[in-house]
Every structure is written in C-alpha cells, then in structure tokens.
Amino acid sequence: MSADHKTTQLDVPLSETARTVTVVTWKAASVLLAVTVLYALLLVAVPHSGDTRFLLSHRGDFFQIPVIVVPAGPLAWVCGAVMLAVTAFVAVLTARRTRTPLWLVVLFALAALTGFLAWAGAGSPRDLSVVGLLGGAVLWSVPFVYGALGGVIGERAGVVNIAIEAQLLGAAFTAAIVSSITNSAVAGLAAAVFAGALVSLVLGLFAITYHVNQVIVGVVLNVLVVGLTSFLYSQVLVPGAENLNSTTRFSSIPIPVLSDIPVLGPVLFNQPLLIYLMFIAVPAVWYALNRTRWGLRLRAVGEHPKAADTVGINVVRTRYNAVLVAGAVAGLGGAFYTTVYLSQFGENMTGGAGYIALAAVIFGKWDPVRAAFAGLLFGFASNLQNVLSVVGSPVPSQFMLMVPYVVTLLAVAGLVGRSRPPAASGEPYIKG
Amino acid sequence: MKKAVRLTALAGAAALALSACGAAPEETTGGEATSDFKPCIVSDAGGFDDKSFNQLSFEGATAAAEELGTELVDVQSASESDYKGNVESLVAEGCDAIVTVGFALSATTIESATENPDIDYILVDDAADADFDGNADAENIKPLLYDTAQAAFLAGYLSAGYSEAGKVGTFGGMDFPTVTIFMDGFKQGVDYYNETKGTDVELVGWDGKKGSFTGGFAADPAAKTTAQNILDQGVDVILPVGGPIYQSAMDAIADSGEDVALVGVDADFYESDPATQDLVLTSILKGMDVSTKEAVIASGNEEFDATPYVGTLENGGVDLAPLHNFEDKVDPALWEEVQTLKESIIAGDVEVKSYLAE
Numbered sequence: 001m002s003a004d005h006k007t008t009q010l011d012v013p014l015s016e017t018a019r020t021v022t023v024v025t026w027k028a029a030s031v032l033l034a035v036t037v038l039y040a041l042l043l044v045a046v047p048h049s050g051d052t053r054f055l056l057s058h059r060g061d062f063f064q065i066p067v068i069v070v071p072a073g074p075l076a077w078v079c080g081a082v083m084l085a086v087t088a089f090v091a092v093l094t095a096r097r098t099r100t101p102l103w104l105v106v107l108f109a110l111a112a113l114t115g116f117l118a119w120a121g122a123g124s125p126r127d128l129s130v131v132g133l134l135g136g137a138v139l140w141s142v143p144f145v146y147g148a149l150g151g152v153i154g155e156r157a158g159v160v161n162i163a164i165e166a167q168l169l170g171a172a173f174t175a176a177i178v179s180s181i182t183n184s185a186v187a188g189l190a191a192a193v194f195a196g197a198l199v200s201l202v203l204g205l206f207a208i209t210y211h212v213n214q215v216i217v218g219v220v221l222n223v224l225v226v227g228l229t230s231f232l233y234s235q236v237l238v239p240g241a242e243n244l245n246s247t248t249r250f251s252s253i254p255i256p257v258l259s260d261i262p263v264l265g266p267v268l269f270n271q272p273l274l275i276y277l278m279f280i281a282v283p284a285v286w287y288a289l290n291r292t293r294w295g296l297r298l299r300a301v302g303e304h305p306k307a308a309d310t311v312g313i314n315v316v317r318t319r320y321n322a323v324l325v326a327g328a329v330a331g332l333g334g335a336f337y338t339t340v341y342l343s344q345f346g347e348n349m350t351g352g353a354g355y356i357a358l359a360a361v362i363f364g365k366w367d368p369v370r371a372a373f374a375g376l377l378f379g380f381a382s383n384l385q386n387v388l389s390v391v392g393s394p395v396p397s398q399f400m401l402m403v404p405y406v407v408t409l410l411a412v413a414g415l416v417g418r419s420r421p422p423a424a425s426g427e428p429y430i431k432g
Numbered sequence: 433m434k435k436a437v438r439l440t441a442l443a444g445a446a447a448l449a450l451s452a453c454g455a456a457p458e459e460t461t462g463g464e465a466t467s468d469f470k471p472c473i474v475s476d477a478g479g480f481d482d483k484s485f486n487q488l489s490f491e492g493a494t495a496a497a498e499e500l501g502t503e504l505v506d507v508q509s510a511s512e513s514d515y516k517g518n519v520e521s522l523v524a525e526g527c528d529a530i531v532t533v534g535f536a537l538s539a540t541t542i543e544s545a546t547e548n549p550d551i552d553y554i555l556v557d558d559a560a561d562a563d564f565d566g567n568a569d570a571e572n573i574k575p576l577l578y579d580t581a582q583a584a585f586l587a588g589y590l591s592a593g594y595s596e597a598g599k600v601g602t603f604g605g606m607d608f609p610t611v612t613i614f615m616d617g618f619k620q621g622v623d624y625y626n627e628t629k630g631t632d633v634e635l636v637g638w639d640g641k642k643g644s645f646t647g648g649f650a651a652d653p654a655a656k657t658t659a660q661n662i663l664d665q666g667v668d669v670i671l672p673v674g675g676p677i678y679q680s681a682m683d684a685i686a687d688s689g690e691d692v693a694l695v696g697v698d699a700d701f702y703e704s705d706p707a708t709q710d711l712v713l714t715s716i717l718k719g720m721d722v723s724t725k726e727a728v729i730a731s732g733n734e735e736f737d738a739t740p741y742v743g744t745l746e747n748g749g750v751d752l753a754p755l756h757n758f759e760d761k762v763d764p765a766l767w768e769e770v771q772t773l774k775e776s777i778i779a780g781d782v783e784v785k786s787y788l789a790e
Contacts, residue, residue: 055664058664125634126636126665131664136661140653234479238481337653342651342656343679346650349652351652351654383657389644389645389661390644390662390664
C-alpha cells in the first residue's frame with residue numbers, strides 16, 4: 001500500500017539529480033505476521049480433519065471440471081507455510097528499504113483465503129462452490145460499488161454524501177414501482193437514477209444553498225427515506241402488491257466465448273446488464289474525474305473552492321452538478337435490489353449498504369477505482385458467510401453475520417494508512 | 433441559515449416520527465358492534481400481510497370477531513422494539529382478549545399477562561414457559577402450539593421420493609424452535625424414506641442441529657442468497673421456513689433456470705399466493721386460523737380455557753396440502769405411501785420427534 005512508503009522529495013538539490021528518501025514502515029510486515037499467527041492458532045486450536053470439496057463448475061457450464069477433493073489439513077498447513085514465507089520475504093524487503101510489491105500481498109491473501117476455506121469446509125459432504133462464492137461476491141458488491149462511486153464524486157466536489165443509504169433505498173423503491181407498472185426493467189433503472197438524483201437535490205439544497213451541516217443533512221435524509229418508503233410500502237405497495245410490487249428483472253446475458261472461461265467466465269461474464277455497466281462505470285468515473293475538464297473543475301471546487309471561484313468557476317453550480325451525478329450513480333446501485341436481485345421491494349431492504357459504501361469511499365481514499373475494489377472486498381465478506389453456512393462451517397452463523405462489518409472496521413481503521421479527504425469536503429462555500 | 437436549520441430539524445423529526453413509531457391500533461372490521469367484547473391482535477415483525485403465519489392468525493381472529501358480532505382491534509409490529517409498546521397500547525385500549533402472534537412475543541406476553549390478570553391472552557406458537565416448569569407462566573395465557581414436525585415429516589418423505597437429483601434443501605428465517613421444528617420433521621421424513629427405500633437422498637441446509645438461516649423473516653437479499661447457495665448444491669426441492677422468505681427463494685429458483693419445486697409452510701401457498709402455483713409441490717399446513725378463531729370465540733363466550741392447544745395430524749391442527757399442479761408429476765404410489773404414513777403417525781406406529789412430542 002502506497003501510504004506505507006512515502007516518498008519525500010527534498011527541495012534542496014544536493015546534486016544534479018534530485019535526491020529521494022524512501023521512508024519504509026514495518027506496518028505491512030507486522031500486519032501479515034499477525035494474520036499468520038492468528039491463522040496458525042486457529043488451525044492448532046480447532047483442528048479439522050477430512051476432505052474439502054471444491055466445486056469449480058456448475059451444471060450447464062461449457063467446461064465441466066470435476067469436484068476437486070483435497071485433504072483439508074495438509075492444504076491448510078501448506079497455505080500457512082506460504083503465508084509465513086510471504087511474511088518473511090516482506091520483512092526482508094522492508095529491512096532493505098524496498099517497497100512491498102502488491103502481488104505479494106495478493107498472494108498472501110489468496111493463500112490465507114484458500115487455507116481458511118479448506119479448514120472451514122473440512123469433513124463436510126457439501127461442495128464448496130467457488131463460482132457461487134465469487135459470483136455472489138460480485139453481485140453483493142454492486143450496491144457497494146455504485147454507492148461508493150456516488151460517494152467519491154460528491155466528496156471530491158466538497159459535499160459529504162452521507163445520504164448514500166437514502167439514495168440506494170429511494171432508488172430501490174422507485175425502481176420497484178416503475179418496473180412493476182411498466183413491466184420494463186430498463187424503465188425501472190431510469191426511475192432509480194431519477195430517484196437517486198432527487199435525494200441528491202434535497203441534499204444539495206440544504207448543503208450547498210443553505211450551508212447546513214452536511215453530515216446532519218445526510219443522516220436526516222437517510223432516516224427520512226427509511227420512514228417515507230416504509231410508510232408508502234405499507235400504505236400503497238402492500239395493498240397493491242400484484243400491480244405495484246412485482247417487478248420485471250434484468251436477466252443474465254452471457255457474453256459469448258468469455259462466459260465459457262472456467263470459473264471466471266460465469267463469475268464475470270454471465271451477469272445482468274447492470275453489472276456490466278458497473279465494469280464500465282468504474283473506469284469511466286475515474287476518467288471523468290481525472291482526465292476531463294469537468295473533473296478538474298469538480299476537484300478544484302472540492303479542494304479549494306475560493307481559488308476555483310477566483311478563476312471563474314461557478315462553485316455552487318459545479319457542486320450541484322456533482323451531487324446530482326453522484327445521486328444518479330448511487331441510484332443505479334439502488335436499482336440492483338429491485339430490478340436485478342429481487343422481484344419486490346421490502347421495508348429497509350438495503351439494510352445499511354449505504355454506510356458500507358461510505359466506508360468503501362474512505363478505505364478507497366476517495367479514488368473511484370480503489371473504492372470500487374473496497375466495495376468488492378466488502379461484497380465478498382458479505383457473501384462468504386452465506387456460502388460457509390451452507391457448507392456447514394464450524395464458525396457459528398451469528399459470528400459469520402458479523403464478518404462483513406468487522407472487515408469494514410479493520411479495513412477503515414487499520415489498513416487504510418493515512419488517507420486525506422479532499423480539503424474542502426464538508427465545508428459549505430460562502431462567497432465573499 | 434436559521435430557517436434552514438429549523439427546516440432540517442423539522443424534516444428530521446418527521447422522519448423519526450414516521451420510522452420509529454409502531455402503527456397505531458386501527459379498527460378493521462366494519463359494521464355495527466353488537467357485543468362489547470373487544471378482541472385484539474398484535475403481529476410480530478412479519479406483519480399481517482406475510483401470506484403466512486401472521487396472516488393466518490389474523491384471518492382466524494377476524495372470523496371470530498365477525499361471529500361474535502364485534503370489532504377486532506389490530507396492531508402491527510414493524511420491528512422487535514415495537515412488541516412491548518404495541519401490547520401495552522392494546523391493554524390501554526381496553527382489550528378483553530389479546531392474541532399475540534409469534535414465539536418472539538412470548539416474553540412480552542408473559543409480562544403483560546402477569547400485570548393484567550383480567551385479560552385473556554392467546555399466544556400463537558409458544559408455550560409461554562420462560563421458566564421451563566412445563567406450564568405457562570401466567571394463568572391467563574392460552575398457548576397455541578403446533579407439532580408441525582408431523583406434517584413436515586410427510587413433506588420430507590414426499591420430497592425425498594419426488595427428488596430426481598437425490599438432494600433436497602431447506603433453510604430458515606432464524607434459529608427459533610418454531611422454525612427448526614419444520615426442518616427437524618422434514619429431515620426425519622427424508623431419513624425415513626432413505627431407511628425404508630434404501631436410498632441415499634441428502635438434505636442440504638439442516639443437519640439436525642445446525643443449518644442455514646437468513647437472519648430474519650423478510651423477503652430480503654439475504655434470503656435470496658441463502659436460497660441460491662442451497663440451490664448451488666444441486667437440490668431440486670426446497671423448503672424455506674419463515675413467513676415471506678419463500679418469495680426470495682422463488683427469485684433464486686427463477687435465476688437458476690432449473691426445475692426446482694417449492695414446499696410451502698403455514699398456509700397452502702397454492703391458495704394464499706397464486707404466484708407460486710407452478711412451483712409449489714405441497715405445503716405444510718399449520719391451522720392457525722382455525723385454532724385462533726376457536727380460542728377467541730371461547731374467550732368471547734367467557735369459556736376461556738388456558739390449557740395449551742397442540743395441533744397434530746390427528747386433530748387436524750397440522751396437515752399436508754394437496755398436490756394441485758403437481759398431481760401428474762408425483763407418482764400416485766408415492767402419494768398413497770404418504771397417506772398411509774399419515775395414518776401410521778396418527779396411530780403412533782411411526783414416531784416423529786419434536787420438542788412438543790417428548
């Protein structure tokens with residue numbers, strides 16, 4: 001992680017070439033060591049014998065891979081050895097003042113995960129579906145990723161978007177009604193975008209025009225939308241469930257050839273439209289923020305609104321613009337609930353996904369691509385507990401239900417390093 | 433600026449008022465009241481529109497109120513934090529009999545019944561026995577219990593025989609005894625089928641002690657994921673236990689593109705939710721409507737009797753629904769066997785274990 005290796009430019013040129021000093025911390029190495037020790041303790045304290053059955057393909061897949069049966073104990077220990085080796089290597093690198101390459105961390109994570117899954121699935125007659133695990137993670141991450149993108153856009157313009165939850169829920173609700181009435185998932189999606197932007201408009205009105213504390217407006221909006229949708233749900237949707245709350249959903253579109261790739265094919269390339277849109281939206285938002293005039297102005301307004309104003313950028317208009325786009329993007333995430341995943345709206349069905357998206361914004365250091373990966377990580381953590389409960393893991397289900405939040409907390413508190421929000425984030429701009 | 437703050441505060445207050453409070457009691461049954469007996473009912477978090485358990489009890493209580501010529505006062509709980517306040521508000525309304533629907537309301541019911549010995553309480557689905565002495569903790573509580581394991585046993589046997597994949601699945605809302613009793617009975621039915629036929633049909637999602645739960649009784653994304661993961665194991669019959677969570681399971685079945693049959697709980701899904709008609713193999717019936725109605729009428733006629741009611745196959749309190757659309761997909765011989773099995777269970781020749789039948 002780059003924060004661990006801060007590169008300091010000394011501005012006194014001692015020679016012709018500027019001297020750089022690399023500051024290396026032991027944080028990465030110590031975190032890896034701690035995880036390895038915990039992992040080893042788990043294997044020793046709660047040993048599991050038997051085989052683990054990894055299922056890599058499903059009925060109907062192009063390539064049929066037989067179920068891979070591995071003895072769990074040895075596999076778990078091999079993975080532990082890999083983890084230890086990586087930790088040692090990172091320690092050596094740190095001692096030599098070299099950056100830890102990303103691939104080492106990825107290797108460590110893969111080993112830890114494989115080992116943990118092997119341990120958790122040991123002795124179970126059930127197949128541990130790798131496709132189900134990863135595919136479910138992608139699906140679960142959709143609201144997190146869209147929500148996080150919405151959060152990033154808003155905050156980069158200097159408006160804290162606490163109202164992601166409200167945008168998701170409002171969008172899910174609107175999409176449910178519109179998709180049910182029109183029998184069209186696309187119409188539902190459009191309505192969701194509109195609803196997300198509408199919530200944003202209210203946020204903008206108070207936060208930008210009336211300079212109200214943005215955090216308070218955001219929290220109030222979240223509670224307001226929960227109340228409003230629950231009220232309308234019980235008064236309107238429940239009595240008219242057949243016409244108003246049974247939506248038409250997007251169906252999965254397999255992409256030819258790509259969807260036949262073993263494991264990754266069905267995970268990434270046999271998904272509904274909204275997920276493909278997400279694959280495009282993440283780089284698109286990155287490009288828009290970092291490579292276009294719109295993005296430059298937006299960031300200028302978020303970092304130093306006064307300077308932006310001085311050079312003739314309309315701060316209020318730019319912020320409104322950003323907040324509306326943010327709401328629209330978050331609205332796409334809300335559409336996931338009622339036009340992709342389920343065919344009906346339920347009270348408070350987003351269940352706090354907006355707050356996790358907010359955590360992803362911070363974990364991703366206000367960068368759209370990193371925030372999207374953070375959303376993916378949280379999606380994976382959410383799905384892991386579902387898969388393990390079917391396999392019959394020894395971990396109590398109540399504990400597993402907690403996992404996504406623990407991961408979020410650890411991620412935001414411990415691993416993120418130093419993260420700096422946009423300088424004017426949360427600051428209303430008062431001219432003069 | 434000041435104005436904006438005030439506006440925000442107002443919006444906040446409105447939001448809190450909308451979301452935090454439970455619904456006010458509302459009078460539903462129209463018409464002139466001819467009796468001054470006041471029956472009341474409170475739902476658990478599932479709500480009276482759950483097409484299952486709350487709805488059935490509500491229908492029973494409504495029918496009783498009509499027969500008694502009085503009006504039913506009902507109040508729905510939106511979350512667990514509403515239970516106490518809702519029951520208290522019914523006491524304040526001056527209810528003569530209060531039907532509390534669900535295991536989750538047990539503690540609240542015991543507390544309220546102890547404080548108000550003049551009111552008759554009818555607790556659906558729990559023995560109201562927090563101190564485990566074998567009796568209800570207050571003399572004015574009539575527990576309505578259902579040994580659904582018996583009917584679930586039949587459903588398990590039928591599903592095992594119907595399954596071509598040799599794998600059937602189940603999952604529950606929460607790990608409550610009233611939920612797991614279905615899963616337990618279902619498992620015993622599958623096991624019994626394997627024993628008599630020498631087959632090896634597997635049950636995914638419940639091993640007798642642990643299983644898959646969605647963490648709530650709502651048709652939410654978690655319920656669908658749980659269903660999906662069970663379908664990933666290759667089951668072709670699935671039994672979701674817990675109010676509306678079956679609706680999420682139906683979405684999962686639609687996405688899987690496979691022929692998976694659904695087993696209903698509480699009500700006959702074929703009747704209560706027409707959307708299920710192509711999917712529902714059978715339903716495990718829990719006659720809450722009839723027993724609630726009878727208990728309320730007894731209270732209205734001042735014949736309230738606090739002995740627990742236990743629904744069984746024998747007294748018709750639990751049963752297996754007809755096959756409807758699946759009649760030509762199920763081997764008639766298998767259906768015959770199920771009917772014979774039902775007789776054997778009633779006669780006591782085949783023993784179904786559950787916490788109610790120990």
